[in-house]
Amino acid sequence: MSExxxxxxxxxxxxxxxxxxxNLQHQPSGRVFYLPKSAADAVFLSFNGIPVNxxxxxxxxxxxxxxxxxxxxxxxxxxxxxxxxxQRYRKAECNCTQSIHWSITGRCNxxxxxxYLDAPDxxxxxxxxxxxxxxxxxxxxxxxxxxxxxxxxPLVRPDWTQFITALxxxxxxxxxxxxxxxxxxxxxxxxxxxxxxxxxxxxxxxDGIGCHDWLRGRVGMxxxxxxxxxxxxxxxxxxxxxxxxxxxxLDKLPATCELLADLGIRNWKLSPxxxxxxxxxxSAEHTASTDEMIRAAVxxxxxxxxxxxxxxxxxxxxxxxxxxxxKAYAPAFSGENSEKALKSPLCSCMRQHxxxxxxxxxxxxxxxxxxxLDNQMPNLLKTPLVEVLRPGSALYALSxxxxxxxxxxxxxxxxxxxxxxxxxxGCRACARQCGDLYGPDTQMCRYFKAGDYRFxxxxxxxx
Ligand code: SF4
Ligand code: SF4
Ligand code: SF4
Numbered sequence: 001m002s003e004x005x006x007x008x009x010x011x012x013x014x015x016x017x018x019x020x021x022x023n024l025q026h027q028p029s030g031r032v033f034y035l036p037k038s039a040a041d042a043v044f045l046s047f048n049g050i051p052v053n054x055x056x057x058x059x060x061x062x063x064x065x066x067x068x069x070x071x072x073x074x075x076x077x078x079x080x081x082x083x084x085x086x087q088r089y090r091k092a093e094c095n096c097t098q099s100i101h102w103s104i105t106g107r108c109n110x111x112x113x114x115x116y117l118d119a120p121d122x123x124x125x126x127x128x129x130x131x132x133x134x135x136x137x138x139x140x141x142x143x144x145x146x147x148x149x150x151x152x153x154p155l156v157r158p159d160w161t162q163f164i165t166a167l168x169x170x171x172x173x174x175x176x177x178x179x180x181x182x183x184x185x186x187x188x189x190x191x192x193x194x195x196x197x198x199x200x201x202x203x204x205x206x207d208g209i210g211c212h213d214w215l216r217g218r219v220g221m222x223x224x225x226x227x228x229x230x231x232x233x234x235x236x237x238x239x240x241x242x243x244x245x246x247x248x249x250l251d252k253l254p255a256t257c258e259l260l261a262d263l264g265i266r267n268w269k270l271s272p273x274x275x276x277x278x279x280x281x282x283s284a285e286h287t288a289s290t291d292e293m294i295r296a297a298v299x300x301x302x303x304x305x306x307x308x309x310x311x312x313x314x315x316x317x318x319x320x321x322x323x324x325x326x327k328a329y330a331p332a333f334s335g336e337n338s339e340k341a342l343k344s345p346l347c348s349c350m351r352q353h354x355x356x357x358x359x360x361x362x363x364x365x366x367x368x369x370x371x372x373l374d375n376q377m378p379n380l381l382k383t384p385l386v387e388v389l390r391p392g393s394a395l396y397a398l399s400x401x402x403x404x405x406x407x408x409x410x411x412x413x414x415x416x417x418x419x420x421x422x423x424x425x426g427c428r429a430c431a432r433q434c435g436d437l438y439g440p441d442t443q444m445c446r447y448f449k450a451g452d453y454r455f456x457x458x459x460x461x462x463x
Contacts, residue, residue, distance in 0.1 A: 003054075004051055004053050004078065005051055005052065005077055005078070005080045006042075006043075007046070007075050007081055008024075009075070011027050012025065012026060012074075012087065013025050013088075013145070014043060014087065014089040014090075015089070016091035016143075017095055017096040017143060018092075018390060020032065020034060021091075022035040022036070027086075027145050027146075027171065027173055028146065028198070029098075029099075029173075029175060030099040030146030030173075031098065032096060033073075038058075038064065040089075042061035042062075042064040043068075044089070045057060045061060047083050049080045049082070051080075052065055052076065092386060093386045093390075094142050094385065094386040094387070094390045095389055095400070097142065097352060097353075098146065098352040099144065099146040099148065099353050100147050100355070101147070101148045101150060101366060102149055103117065103124070103356060103366075104126075104127075104132065104149055104150070104151065104154050104358065105122075105151050105153070105358055106123060106124035106126055107122040107153065108122075108151055108152040109180070110180055110218060112215060112216050113214075113216075113282055114215060114244060114246075114276055115276065116276030116366075116367070116369065118370065123370070124357050124359045124361075125359050126152075126157070129159045129163060132166070133166050134381070135380050136172055137170070138385035139170075139172060139385060140172070141384070142386050144172075145173055146173045146174075146175050147167070147172055147175065148175045148176040148177070148353075149178065150178035152358060153180055153182070154179060155188070161191065164192070168196065173198070174198075175200055177201075178204075179204060180204065180216070180221075181204045181224060181225045184228040189231060199237055201239070201266070202238070202240070203240040203242060204239065204240070204242070205241070205242050206222075206225055206229075206242075207249055208243060208248075208249030208252040209222070209255050211249040212225060214248065215246075215248075226259075226263070229241075230263065233263065233264055233265075238267075239263070239264075239267075240266060240268075240269065241268045242269045242271070243269070243271075244271060244274070245271065245272055245273065245288055245296065246273045246286050247287065248286060250292055250295075250296040253299070253303075254299060254300055254303035257300060257304055258303070258307065260310075260311065261307050261311065265311050266323075267314070268311055268313050268314070270297075270315050272290075272293060272316060272443070274433070275287070276370065277370065290443060290446055290452070294455050297318075300315075301313075301459050304321065309322070315456075316443075317430075317444070318452075319459070321459070336421065336422075337421050338421055341403055341422070341424065342402065342404035342407070342421075344402065344403055344424075346402070347399075347428060350398075350399045350428065351399050351400055353365070354395065354399060356380070357369055357374060360379045360381040361374050361377050361380075362378055362379070362388055363377050364399040364428065368429050368437075373432075376394050378393055403420075403421075406425055406438070410439075411425050411439055411440055422448075423444050423447075425441060426440065426441020
């Protein structure tokens with residue numbers, strides 16, 4: 001009988017952490033697929049060149065490898081080929097974290113009225129390339145294989161080519177680049193593609209037709225951003241657009257929806273304006289009330305349906321509508337509505353995707369930056385990532401907080417609430433904006449208790 005070997009797909013590597021012993025990690029995205037010990041053993045045997053039909057493989061091992069092949073995680077072949085070095089098992093001395101959202105500079109070429117990083121004045125500065133490389137090495141040690149890059153404006157780093165090269169050399173994948181688009185030109189794309197041919201998501205801010213220039217503080221930015229979207233799309237990059245909702249763009253959302261559909265974007269994420277220090281002087285006149293936002297969102301959803309759902313649409317934490325499909329769901333309702341939820345993290349996003357400030361401070365998430373909390377969080381130039389990503393660190397105390405702990409020790413009002421298992425107290429950044437980082441998120445109180453969800457329910461019933 002001829003030999004048959006299992007080969008793990010080049011997109012996957014065997015990884016372990018303190019809290020998850022054996023896993024397959026999808027390298028481009030950092031997603032982790034847990035493996036029981038027997039399944040891990042089957043992969044280890046195949047790494048050592050043991051054929052699938054060898055007596056050394058148990059029937060259970062063969063079943064596991066067949067399942068991996070059926071799910072596109074590997075192939076069977078007649079020849080043994082050793083795994084790449086990066087695919088071999090590595091265990092990190094910290095808990096599992098999927099990716100890091102990294103502000104690689106605090107500088108920016110714009111002066112937006114709402115910037116919550118005070119980027120135009122580079123409040124958080126910029127680490128040297130050597131310091132960035134030290135942190136990349138820490139990510140490798142922590143088995144983190146994926147970053148999304150943001151700023152300030154990430155493309156203003158003069159050493160960006162060396163930065164990207166250093167990521168590539170370490171098998172650190174770029175999941176997304178967040179840019180204001182000003183530096184995106186045909187020439188820049190050509191240079192970038194030569195260094196990094198893989199296609200990742202580009203996320204650009206667009207504040208609505210007729211509103212972009214005012215918020216961005218520069219005439220001509222709206223046209224420039226649209227041009228950048230067209231250029232990136234022409235080169236095959238998927239595009240995500242982020243839009244803060246404020247008074248001025250409420251009635252522009254349907255027309256903006258039409259424009260974004262024409263531009264062929266993949267995702268549109270709308271969120272309420274964050275009350276940053278920079279926005280304070282505009283807030284009274286320009287911040288939209290929750291009532292105004294909901295009314296605008298309903299009109300927008302009508303337009304979105306009329307256009308046959310041309311992209312994925314997310315409205316705040318309330319509602320996600322999938323492109324060209326009948327799937328629509330409210331993230332706030334997607335959790336386990338039972339006591340089982342007590343063991344889950346308050347926010348799986350801040351647990352799995354922490355945010356790295358330009359000065360090396362690791363935060364639970366970007367909207368919690370520049371609010372005083374950063375002074376309490378660890379800096380990776382002083383404390384290595386593997387020490388930060390485990391119980392005992394200030395970051396972990398918040399990002400890994402379980403719902404049960406939160407209800408029992410922090411938020412009495414939430415503990416009394418009938419929606420506590422699915423709402424989980426809402427978003428910590430919104431709660432902080434309401435005045436108490438560990439208190440209820442009043443927007444979610446409105447959503448659940450005051451019944452705002454009913455405005456959105458009619459859209460998910462059109463399945
Ligand atoms: S583009 Fe982003 S980082 Fe730059 S000033 Fe505007 S909000 Fe701040
Ligand atoms: S706390 Fe809020 S803003 Fe931060 S990651 Fe969680 S949902 Fe997002
Ligand atoms: S609805 Fe309000 S009180 Fe109830 S769990 Fe959510 S944030 Fe807490």
